[in-house]
Amino acid sequence: MRDATLPRFAVAMLLSLAGCTMGPDFHPPVAALPPVWAGLPAATTAQTPDWWRAFGDPTLDALEARAMAANLDLAAARERLAAARIARGAVAAAGQPTLTGTAGYSRDRIGTQGAAALAAPILGLAPQTGTPAKGVDFDLYSLGVGARWEIDLWGRQRRETEAAGAEVAAGAAATDGVALAVAAEVARTYLQLRGLHAEQRFAASALALADRALAIARMLHARGLRSALEVAQDEEDRARLIADRVELDRRTAALARALAVLVGGDPDHAVIAPAATLPAFAIGPTPARLPSETARRRPDIVEAEARLHAATARIGVAQADFYPRIDLTGLFSFDVLRLADLGWDARNTSVGPALTLPIFAGGRLQRQLDLRRSEERAAALAYRATVLAAWREIDDAVADVRAAAAQATAAAADLARRRAVETMATARFARGDIAAAAVIDAQTHRIEAEAALMRRRLAAALAQVQLHRALGG
Structure with missing residues (x-):
């Protein structure tokens, strides 16, 4: 009876030890974020993977789809995620029996x-007696x-599998972060390119007015009604407009090449043509109360938390190395x-x-454990730094959205005044009360106001892009 009990007791002890897991268990840290970000004029929103559709631009939607499918940085991130999953499978396989x-x-x-x-002699190969x-x-x-x-008595393999799983989660979050960055960069570059297309149209209109003004100045100079200095000043203004247009063309070409690369094409391949009309830069609704849970789902915060999880699990691996296998x-x-x-x-x-x-390893095991604990503390600090950076970025983005909206409203009011002045100048010119130069001047100011409004609306749209990026989608 006693002989049968001892093996059962030994098996029970082994099974109970196999349930042990060394090292601390991971508990997600509490992100030090404000409960809400408040003070904006619209309703609460949540993260959406296709946030750029709020701009209502089919061309932008198509570019984003191309970028998600062909961007090289995103493809590399997906390969890194695939490698992390393969590594997790290899770690899990290491704990299985081998044959x-x-x-x-x-x-x-x-x-x-x-x-x-x-x-x-044992093998039957001994020589016969008398034989050399x-x-x-x-x-x-x-x-x-x-x-x-x-x-796995001490949970070493379980901790290794846990760490590998956390690395996969970190890789997935990093891939989401790259996708978010690519989407935001495509939207930003596209909007800026549309803005430069509009700037080119404004520049062409301004140059046409400058040509008219210069022609009138030369005619008046020929009649002795305007000095050569005034004509020279008009010529200088026209030359400046031509130089500005050359710079606009250079910047437009550079942005077009950047956009082509972002969507996975060659730099010299045009992905969009200049629009026939001025861009509207539709601005989507802005969240009024942003819960902190929204920011906690940012890819960089999720990645930092997963890295901390992996570092915590590796402490258990290092502790298990002190015990017998x-x-x-x-x-x-x-x-x-x-x-x-x-x-x-x-x-x-x-x-x-x-x-x-392990009986003696020259202190290697203790140093390895100290290293893992140091890595865990560093990962915790990196997590906190990521959270604080996210807090700052969201605060900045919210402030930029509010300021850009206010500036766009002011620019729209200024354009209305400029148009009213142009209308009055045109009417007075028709009655013969003022010269054509005054009408040209009013038209020039109106074009400048239209360009200013376009820039303000572009800034508001770019602020929306940055807000979505800061919120994680």
């Missing part, structure tokens, strides 16, 4: 001296299969001198546990 097959052949020789002389001793050559054939499984091994093989002898009687078997206990 290996072996087969071999060797041509051996037993000499006449040393241990070989003792083995010869000499070496013996023979063949050895072997065939077998071996198995091995490490019992038990491997269960088994071997079943055949060894024969002649293939004709291969049979059941040639079998060899070996089954049993093997224990490995």
Whole structure:
């Protein structure tokens, strides 16, 4: 009765030890964020993966789709995520039993001296009495299969799998972060390019007015009604407009190349054509109360939390290295001198546990544990720094959205005044009360006001893009 109880007790002890897991368990940190970001004029919103559709621009939607499919930075991030998943699978496989097959052949020789002389009689290879001793050559054939499984007594393999899973989560968040950055950069570049297209149209209109003004100035100068200095000033204004237009063309071409690369194309491949009309830069609704949970889902915060999780799990791996490892091994093989002898009687078997206990490692294990704890503290600091950076970015983006909206409203009011002045100037010119130069001047100011409003609306749209990026989508 006692002999039967001891094995059961030993098995129960092994099973209970196999449920142990060394190291601290991970608990998600509490992000130090304000409860809400308040003070904006619209209703609460949540993160959306296709936030750029709020601009209502089919061309932008198509560019975003191309970028999500062909952007090289995003493709590289997806490959890194795939590698992390493969690594997780490899770590999980390391905890499974292994089965290996072996087969071999060797041509051996037993000499006449040393241990070989003792083995010869056992193998039936000893020389006959009175015969001089000499070496013996023979063949050895072997065939077998071996198995091995490490019992995870201290949770070392479980912690390794946990860390690998956290690395996959970090890789997924990093991929989401790259996708968000690419989407925001495509939207920003596209909007800026549309803005430059509008600037080119305004520049062409301003240059046409400058040509008219210069023609009138030259005519008046020929009649002695305007000085050469005034004509020279008009010529200088026209030359400045031409130089500005050249710079606009350069900037437009540079942005077009940047946009082509972002969507996975060649730099010299045009992805959009200048619009026939001025862009509206529709501005989507802005959230009035942004809960902190929204910011906590930012890809960089999710990634930092996952990195902290992985670092915490690796502490358990380092602690488990201090404790013994038990491997269960088994071997079943055949060894024969002649293939004709291969049979059941040639079998060899070996089954049993093997224990490995670290006794002295020169302090390596303790240093490894100290390193893992240091990495965990560094990951915690990196997480807090990421949260604070997110807080600042969201505050800045919210302030920029509010300021841009106010500036766009002021620019619209100024344009209305400029148009009213132009209308009055045109009416007075028709009655003969003022000269054509006054009308041209009013038209120039109106074009400048239209350009200013376009820039303000562009700034408001770009602020919306930055807000979505700061919120994580």
